[in-house]
Amino acid sequence: MSITFDLIRGHTDAIILSYLCDGDSYGYQINKDIMKATDNQFELKEATLYTAFRRLEQTGLIQSYWGNEAVGARRRYYTITDAGRDAYTGLKQEWQHSKVILDKLLT
Amino acid sequence: MSITFDLIRGHTDAIILSYLCDGDSYGYQINKDIMKATDNQFELKEATLYTAFRRLEQTGLIQSYWGNEAVGARRRYYTITDAGRDAYTGLKQEWQHSKVILDKLLT
DNA sequence: CAAATATACCTTGACAGGTGAGGTATATCC
DNA sequence: GGATATACCTCACCTGTCAAGGTATATTTG
Numbered sequence: 001m002s003i004t005f006d007l008i009r010g011h012t013d014a015i016i017l018s019y020l021c022d023g024d025s026y027g028y029q030i031n032k033d034i035m036k037a038t039d040n041q042f043e044l045k046e047a048t049l050y051t052a053f054r055r056l057e058q059t060g061l062i063q064s065y066w067g068n069e070a071v072g073a074r075r076r077y078y079t080i081t082d083a084g085r086d087a088y089t090g091l092k093q094e095w096q097h098s099k100v101i102l103d104k105l106l107t
Numbered sequence: 108m109s110i111t112f113d114l115i116r117g118h119t120d121a122i123i124l125s126y127l128c129d130g131d132s133y134g135y136q137i138n139k140d141i142m143k144a145t146d147n148q149f150e151l152k153e154a155t156l157y158t159a160f161r162r163l164e165q166t167g168l169i170q171s172y173w174g175n176e177a178v179g180a181r182r183r184y185y186t187i188t189d190a191g192r193d194a195y196t197g198l199k200q201e202w203q204h205s206k207v208i209l210d211k212l213l214t
Numbered sequence: 215c216a217a218a219t220a221t222a223c224c225t226t227g228a229c230a231g232g233t234g235a236g237g238t239a240t241a242t243c244c
Numbered sequence: 245g246g247a248t249a250t251a252c253c254t255c256a257c258c259t260g261t262c263a264a265g266g267t268a269t270a271t272t273t274g
Contacts, residue, residue, distance in 0.1 A: 007117045007205040009231090009260065015212045022214075028222050038208050047262050050224065055260090073222040073269050092213050098114040099206060101145050105122045106199050107129075116231065116260090135251050154233050157253065162231090180240050180251040219272070226265080237253075244247085 012044060012052045013061070014091040020062060020080040021088060027053065027076065053078065061087050119151060119159045120168070121202065124195040127169060127187040134160065134183065160185065168194050 008015075019030055027049055035043045044052070056062040061084035067075040080088070115122075126137055134156055142150045151159075163169040168191035174182040187195070 007201060008209070009116050010114050011209060011213075012260080015209075018213050026222080034212065038211060041204075042208050042212075045262050046223090047225085047264090048260075051260075051262090069222095071270070075222065094114060095209065095213055097148075101149050102115070102118060102122075102202065104144060105141065105149075106118075106125050106202055119231080133251080152233055153252090154235090154254085155231080158231075158233090176251095178241070180249095182251065215274105217272100217274085219270100221270075222268085224266075226263105228263090229261085231260095232258085234255105234257090236255085239250100239252080241250075242248080244245100 008042070011095070012048060013056060014088065014095065015044070016052055016056065017061065017080060017084055017088040017091065020078055021085065024077045024079050026067065026078065056084070115149070118202070119155060120163060121195065121198040122151070123156075123159055123163065124168065124187060124191055124198065127185055128192065128195060131184045131186045133174065133185065163191070
């Protein structure tokens with residue numbers, strides 16, 4: 001059973017930031033890892049993922065650089081910034097908070 | 108502290124259905140009760156609320172009728188349908204499920 | 215060798231839900 | 245008479261999601 005993705009809406013940024021807290025990575029890998037982490041129950045659609053990268057970079061929460069792969073397709077790596085870590089802390093708290101509220105409302 | 112409402116997006120219908128499971132009510136009252144239930148930490152904006160009512164009625168999850176108030180402003184009451192109860196059960200399960208997934212992803 | 219698959223990136227346009235801003239009307243309270 | 249509370253509604257805009265399309269390289273398979 002896969003979940004209704006609308007429920008995840010608004011958490012995309014937090015998911016990506018959380019992942020990048022553990023070190024730099026690139027789009028394709030991030031997506032794979034997220035699928036794996038959730039036993040293929042959840043994946044970020046590519047378009048959603050790259051949209052989020054643009055958004056996060058524009059707001060200064062992540063930075064990107066091209067890897068210099070000798071072989072294979074080029075990869076664009078992402079780093080989380082200090083502002084990104086701060087933002088993530090906030091988003092995580094909001095998640096904890098909204099979880100309590102929704103549990104209260106959905107009897 | 109109030110929460111980022113984007114996190115609630117997609118749960119509006121579930122919140123309303125949950126409320127109506129306990130009996131008929133009308134928009135203004137529902138909104139008040141939700142605020143009260145969450146210690147004013149969460150409210151559905153009016154526009155959101157009425158948009159949701161239209162959506163839920165169009166998809167047959169709720170039905171509406173005008174109350175015959177002798178005094179005061181008229182009220183449009185809403186009843187949850189059998190389909191609505193079924194849908195709510197599903198939405199509640201999805202919430203439980205997505206909660207697990209997000210907790211896994213937001214370390 | 216050719217085709218298929220996996221890796222890896224990207225953009226565009228459409229859609230859906232949320233919401234600010236605006237509106238209507240009735241009743242009460244000072 | 246004016247403010248406030250109750251009670252409803254609509255419209256236009258914004259934002260995030262995502263299906264569908266595209267590019268390019270490397271490996272596997274028939």
